[in-house]
Amino acid sequence: MNSAILTPEFQDYLKKIEHEDIKSIGLKKSPFSTISPAEIAQQLKGLQVAKHKFPTLYSSENIFFPPSINLEQASSEATANYKATLVNGKNLVDLTAGFGIDTMAFSKSFDKVYHIEQNEELSEIVKHNASILAPNLETFTGTFQAFFDENPTLKFDVIYLDPARRNSGGRKFILEDLEPNILEWLPIFFEKSDKLIIKLSPLLDITSTLQQVKNISEIHIVALKNEVKDFLLILDKNSTSKNPLIKAVNLENNQPEFEFLYEDEQYANAKFGDVSNYIYEPNVAILKTGAFKLLSEKFNLIKLHPNTQLYTSDKIIENFPGKIYRIESHINNPKKEILKIKANVLVKNYNQPIDIVKKKFKIVDGGDITLIFTQSIDGFHILKTSRI
Numbered sequence: 001m002n003s004a005i006l007t008p009e010f011q012d013y014l015k016k017i018e019h020e021d022i023k024s025i026g027l028k029k030s031p032f033s034t035i036s037p038a039e040i041a042q043q044l045k046g047l048q049v050a051k052h053k054f055p056t057l058y059s060s061e062n063i064f065f066p067p068s069i070n071l072e073q074a075s076s077e078a079t080a081n082y083k084a085t086l087v088n089g090k091n092l093v094d095l096t097a098g099f100g101i102d103t104m105a106f107s108k109s110f111d112k113v114y115h116i117e118q119n120e121e122l123s124e125i126v127k128h129n130a131s132i133l134a135p136n137l138e139t140f141t142g143t144f145q146a147f148f149d150e151n152p153t154l155k156f157d158v159i160y161l162d163p164a165r166r167n168s169g170g171r172k173f174i175l176e177d178l179e180p181n182i183l184e185w186l187p188i189f190f191e192k193s194d195k196l197i198i199k200l201s202p203l204l205d206i207t208s209t210l211q212q213v214k215n216i217s218e219i220h221i222v223a224l225k226n227e228v229k230d231f232l233l234i235l236d237k238n239s240t241s242k243n244p245l246i247k248a249v250n251l252e253n254n255q256p257e258f259e260f261l262y263e264d265e266q267y268a269n270a271k272f273g274d275v276s277n278y279i280y281e282p283n284v285a286i287l288k289t290g291a292f293k294l295l296s297e298k299f300n301l302i303k304l305h306p307n308t309q310l311y312t313s314d315k316i317i318e319n320f321p322g323k324i325y326r327i328e329s330h331i332n333n334p335k336k337e338i339l340k341i342k343a344n345v346l347v348k349n350y351n352q353p354i355d356i357v358k359k360k361f362k363i364v365d366g367g368d369i370t371l372i373f374t375q376s377i378d379g380f381h382i383l384k385t386s387r388i
Contacts, residue, residue: 001124004034005043006062014043022048042067053077054101060132064125070099075162075199078251079222079229080105086220086234087197089157095144095180096161100126100137102199106160107134114156115139116147144180148192159189162199175204175212183212186235190215196235202228202288206246209233210262216244219262223250223285231288248285248321255321258286260294270296270303273312274378275327279385280311281346282322304376308349312376316388325370325385334361334382342367343384348374 004010010032017025017040026041046065050058054077057063065071075083080102088109097103097115099122107113107130115130115137117123123141130137140147144161163178175183182189182198189196200209202221210216217239222230247259270293280301287309296303299320301311316324331337342364347354350373357363357373372383 001064001121001128002035002039004032005039005064006128010035011062014040014047017044018047020044046071056133057129062132064128066099066122066125070122074099074101076224076229077101077105078224082220082222082249082251083160083197083199083230083232084109086218086232087158087195091156092158092160093144093147093156093192094160095147096163097126098122098162100130102160102162103137104130104134106158107137110157111136113137114147116144117141118143148188154192156193158195158197159193160197160199165201175200175209186214190237194237196233198233198235200231200233202231204231206262206288206290210242210244215239217241218245218247219289221246221248221285221288223248223253223283223288225252226250226284228284228288246289246291248283248289248291250283250285250321253283255283256319258289258291258295258321260289260291260298265289265291265294268293268297271301272305272377273302274376275304275330275381275383276302276312276314277327278313278316278388279325279327279372279383280313280317280320280322281325281348282309282311282320286321304374305349308375310348310372310374324388325372325383326388327383327385328369329384331371331382331384338363338371338382338384340364341369341371343369343371346370346372346374348372350374351380 022041022045025044026037028037030037030040043065045068049071056077083102084105091112092106092110093114094103095116097117100115103113103115115126120141123139127139163180163182165177215235215237216233217236218234220232243261243263246262247257249257282295292309299317301313304310304312338361340362345354345358345363347357370385370387372385374381
């Protein structure tokens, strides 16, 4: 870690070039004898990414940013802050901490947090940033096994980890591909703490995860602006339930959270019917939970088709956790009515994929209209709608 980057002169310079092109900056001669063009580009990239992904770091002074790969792998501040609302206590250890965005967020909820990272340079960077933003954070450079060996009697209120994938090939994501393999390590983790939070890939299936992992008390599917970011397991050593709480949240979208018990979906009764006055599209976090029948039951909505994850009603349901569309018209002659139209396109359980639909009717993306191509129990539909 180059300490010259933290001088007032360089920090002032970095703010002045904030909007410059990173590649061009990296090719220019450095105005600082002790800082290379590549180092300037790295800090500039960090500042630009932080503006949207880590706003607290962006607005703080003397922050040191790591290489791009660590910026990309780090949680966003929004999702990290959500995790920090789930637990609290005296101490927490982050076993796979990386750039430490999650760890620093947890520091607001715990008296002390431990940041475990094998990369020496990254650990040093986090130690510096934590001295500004999270003074109750302690870094350890090395593996979590080494940390456990050096602190054999230390217990934790919570263990947090975000395992990496060992397999970089094209295989389907499976728990056994994780590093560390949580299925092997769980007994040891539970010797250190009664509660674990494990972040997994959104590609994993909830049902198969429940079959493989014991002691799950809660599952949180966390989306940010309608893109699923986190699949979180909360494990409780004393929990034997096979019916955990499942919560779907869509951060920064002003949509209500949706929660239920896992078995609720199994016993829910959905109502099916034809298109009415409004169309409801669940947010991606809810779609990931698979609570399709439960949505119909809880919001008194008609599901269009067993395989269509869209719903309808004659009167508007305003607290629905997703997008709502008002149907303006049913398109019966698409070649005349929507050819070359400017519109947003939504395709759900239709007989043609979205790229074929857009090409066929020469639809131009954009505008205030949304064309919905879908299927109800009465057949296929093309709907001209407006967002509410």
